[in-house]
Amino acid sequence: MYYPRFDGTHTDSVPSGLAGIITLPVAIYGFFLFPDTPRTTKAPYLTAEEKALAISRVPEIPERTPISWGFLKHCFSTWFWYFFVVLWMIAGETESFSSNALLALYMKSHPTKKYTVSQLNNYPTGVPAVGIVSTLFWATLTDFWGGRRYLVGYWIGITGVVTGALILAYPESTSINFGMYYWAGSVYACQATFFAWANDVLRYEEDSLRAVVLASMNMGNNAINAWWSIVFYGANFAPYFTRGMYAMIATSIALAIWTTLLVWMQRRTDRRREHEGVYASREEKDPVSVQNEPDENKGAY
Known part of the structure; x- marks a missing residue:
């Protein structure tokens, strides 16, 4: 495997196995410290009260066998799969300024200014730095605001329109190009928040459905990104x-x-779930009157 440098040379060949060694500490860390699910966790850093709180937030859902036509039919008959897969297919491409190293290519191909090798290798690192700060900021903020992950979607929408438009309007301005590429790094926040959003919405569904949706989000984005760039x-x-x-x-x-x-679909689903919860509690109190209710009231939402 060769790693290109901006001085026109290449680094020494590095076996792909050695290039993956960095993943080993993460795997070891995850094996011992990832908490698993609330009902199976043995994480030493969680107290009994914290485990009970986690269980109360994720109600037990009857598990379905994933390898069956019935399960596949269930997956593709819900809105979750379609909406979240398309969400990440679109959102993943809003990261294109950063993921395709456009600032580095802009500097290398600048029509008038020639950058040193040090500048070419160091200046673009500010883009992922902005992405790290943005990810931490939005993940914390949306948690603080009760899981309003959709706010990141609007932030990215504004960011993409403004940065793209200004670069188009002022292509010769080096300062504007640098500023817009750095700002565009903030869209990295969508990875953490959008996958968290999917987990939030699917917390009342069976684990196998959630796993399929999350995996399909990645698959859909990779299928688009293979040719988009x-x-x-x-x-x-x-x-x-x-x-x-x-x-x-x-x-x-x-x-x-x-x-x-x-957001509209999520709120519609939340209303339905709330209605079903109220319906269940009423049935326990007075099953006869609930059974005699008109069908249109039972099927609301």
């Missing part, structure tokens, strides 16, 4: 990536619209 952000489009800027604006607008639709 080539069509819109290839190195031959540097330094201005005009086609990519229009794609970013369109994708960001689509994300804001899709986020709104998903």
Whole structure:
């Protein structure tokens, strides 16, 4: 495996096995410290009260056998799969400025300014730095505000439209290009928050359905990203990536619209769940009167 450098050379060949060694500490950490599910956790850092609280937040759901036609039919008959997979297919491409190292390509292909090798290797690292700060900020904020993950969708929508439009409007301005690429790094926040959003909405569903939805989100994004970066952000489009800027604006607008639709579906589902909970409690108190209710009242929402 060769790692390109911006001085036109390559580093020494590194076996792919050695390149993956960094994952071993993470795997060891996860084996001993990841808490598992609330009912099976043996994490030493959780007290009995904390385990009980976790169990109370995730009601027990009868598990279904995932390898069956019935399970597949169930997966594709709910809105969860379609809406969250499309959400991440769109949102994943709003990270294109960062994931395709556009700032580095912009610097390397700058028509007038020549950057040193040190600058080419160091300046673009500010983009993922912004992404780290943004991820921590939005994950903490949306938790503090009761899990309003959809706010990140609107932030990304604004970010994509503004950054793409300003780069299109001022392609010769180095300061604007740098500023917009750094700002665009903040869209990294969507990874943590959107997968958390899917987990939040699916917490009342069986674990197998949630696993399928989360895996499909990644699969859908990878299927799009396999060709998206080539069509819109290839190195031959540097330094201005005009086609990519229009794609970013369109994708960001689509994300804001899709986020709104998903919020509507979530609230609709929350109302249905609330209704079913009230219905169950009423039936325990007075099963005869509830059974005699008109069908249209039982099927609300």
